[in-house]
Amino acid sequence: MKKLIFALTVLAFANGPVVAQERALTHDIIEHARNLGEQAYNSNLTQDLIISLTSEVGHRLAGTENDVKGREWAKARMLELGFDRVWEEPVPFRVWHRGDASLRMTAPFSHDNFAITALGTSIGTPEGGITAEIVQFDEYKDLVAAPPNSLNGKIAYISFRMEATGLRGYGYAGQARRMGAVAAAKAGASALIIRSIGTDDNRTPHTGSMNYEEGVRKIPAAAISNPDADLLDNTLKYGQPVTMHLEMSSYSGDMVTTYNVIGEVTGSEEPEKAVMLGAHLDSWDLGTGALDDGTGVAVVMSAGAHIAAGGKRPKRSVRVILFAAEEEGLIGAHEYVRAHKEDHGDFENAIMGAEWDSGTGRIIDFAPGVGPTSLNVMRDIGAVLSPYGVATLPTNNAKGQSDMSALGNAGMPAANLGSEPTNYFDFHHTSNDTLDKVNMIAITHNAAIYAMFGYMTATVDVDFRK
């Protein structure tokens, strides 16, 4: 490790032409950050946390008993790990019940066992289900173009296959999931079926959130796995009417309260100001929420724990926020912004934030999103991360990703720590989101990066809003 530290020092100076002590990011801050990084690298804590969470709790669907168990687990662990304060903040939301979903083809051929999953927050079918002809659309935009009443009594089906181009492919294909039910209902359809928003070839359909629109009839919406969509596509090629029977018992229930769980390493000088390290504790219920977002929970808890155990408190606080009900639409994050703007009036104390909700890839880039005068400090921080294989991107518009983007969009300075490419979208939102998919070396690396980033941003003497 000594050799590495020497190399880091050389690189840090090579990247920053100005002498270090003239900078806000002092040699002492850098040295302690590197020590935290070294400790996190040499520790099994990150992997122990993800094993513990998935074994002892499993999935953490918002509003379920497992959601409660997950919060109890997180609070107990953060206290054990030396966080100075651990608390919950309430998040009201409408609980959703998945129920059962089944789909079979009745004509021209019969197939019973389609692998299907309800989309999150979807309504169910009428009791007894819907039997209707399938009308296929290549893409979401084609469904949007369907004239009113053109799908009366039909099931709309979007067959578009997500390309394996990471978030770009997900964003484009994901329109079908997020907005397809509205478009289908506007054209008169009784239900929406989509090809899963996923890059795999497993019989593990991908759930995920969907939306209804005020004034547009709600219809049930579900996803079938890629192999099942292939079977449906192959059947449609026969040119005969394809009829399917869909049955779903999902429904949205009462308003209930879940909670964001927050653990704080309290700052030594300005404790009311805080750097936010975020992840979401909730998950979908099909797997054990290992990748989404168990890895994030493990990474930011581990980062916070290493900062707490590092022997020097940062000048400002580091808050590890485990958000609630992210999957239903960043509900915990939006509530955090609302509460800290309206109830506490202290939102400007959120001085910096970053989230990990990107699965199991190693962090390979660092994108700032700060005021113009503090950008050089962020680049200095990036130079400290550089020897760990993290490139600083030449942009300055980061919002913090996932939950944290709700805070970033509300004015909090932020950073995006970007993942190397992985097969995340093979498993995302499926029953296959389980521990075996986690790369323990990568998440240990990521915890080290977050520990360094958290300590440096909480301690450096700068206002990232400026």
Add this chain to the structure above:
Amino acid sequence: MKKLIFALTVLAFANGPVVAQERALTHDIIEHARNLGEQAYNSNLTQDLIISLTSEVGHRLAGTENDVKGREWAKARMLELGFDRVWEEPVPFRVWHRGDASLRMTAPFSHDNFAITALGTSIGTPEGGITAEIVQFDEYKDLVAAPPNSLNGKIAYISFRMEATGLRGYGYAGQARRMGAVAAAKAGASALIIRSIGTDDNRTPHTGSMNYEEGVRKIPAAAISNPDADLLDNTLKYGQPVTMHLEMSSYSGDMVTTYNVIGEVTGSEEPEKAVMLGAHLDSWDLGTGALDDGTGVAVVMSAGAHIAAGGKRPKRSVRVILFAAEEEGLIGAHEYVRAHKEDHGDFENAIMGAEWDSGTGRIIDFAPGVGPTSLNVMRDIGAVLSPYGVATLPTNNAKGQSDMSALGNAGMPAANLGSEPTNYFDFHHTSNDTLDKVNMIAITHNAAIYAMFGYMTATVDVDFRK
């Protein structure tokens, strides 16, 4: 293609030091075989057949309505494809009903959604299920060593993970599935759970046949997916008693009749003698039986069709046999041997046989199993296949693989056509056995090899028993 044929000719001569016309495998036979190979290579028939079978029929679990549909499909297609005779031969067997299976952990942690599948021919649990402590065994042989009554009231669990070493790994790990319930019952267990016999990390448990033993109590037996087995293993490491609730409604029903489907290209000189090209038409019910054994059905039907369409009838018949109830233990194949030995007295007319039940890999080797004096003819046949990337193995003990091994063991000369390594055991016996896993180029190659092999062995003037 002309260049390829030229190259083949050169190679054939290079491999065979004796001049071709002095051999039983004449130049005319070789030339026609190569034409058949060329036609099969240039045809979409093989892939059309597997698309058609999986789309129009789906799975073909023995004794179900889909089993009937599969046979109707096969008979109609073989007649369309120019087979001279198509018929069925009855296969009595005891039908098995899968029913439902569920497994949840009740202590020390609760997990509801274990991915589980009943093993084929397993009995169910008593109504209301079994709640019992798990006793873990590393391997089948450790369970065999468990003393009588040591597992009374417990669920035996074999955690052994199959190695990705093809049939060798399958054979070794598969002991747990095939014989585990007997060993567990002898030690007093109430049920057996095994880690799936499969090489994947998907939440798609692997079913497959299992056995009971006369005089040993029958207990329910099921497999959980690899990620679920990992979760159970991780939980067992906490050192606390692990209790699970198992519920299964599977049962064996009445004796019913299914059928082997046979299509014949009738020989021009000795039609009562036949070369057998085999596959099994039945499948498990979790996927669409694309790899197991839809590819075999497509390959041997396509091979037979190309022989039939080739303009020259072979001297002896080529019979494409689509066996019934293979998955339940080669039942159709054993019945074929019994019937043709006892009822027809014509089993010695089975002059040669080979099966394709190896999924989606390209054929890369050819192993003879013939009498000593005809071995050189088999090697000449191998030399014709050699330029297609098929190596002749230096052995002579092939029995014909899968169903065909029942005929081989009863005295029929045989060949084994071996597959390149694939990820077959990721998908084998799971819901993931679907069309998308099929390599269309490989199965087209294989149909060409089977067409050449079938024509040559049916026409060459030799007795492979000698």
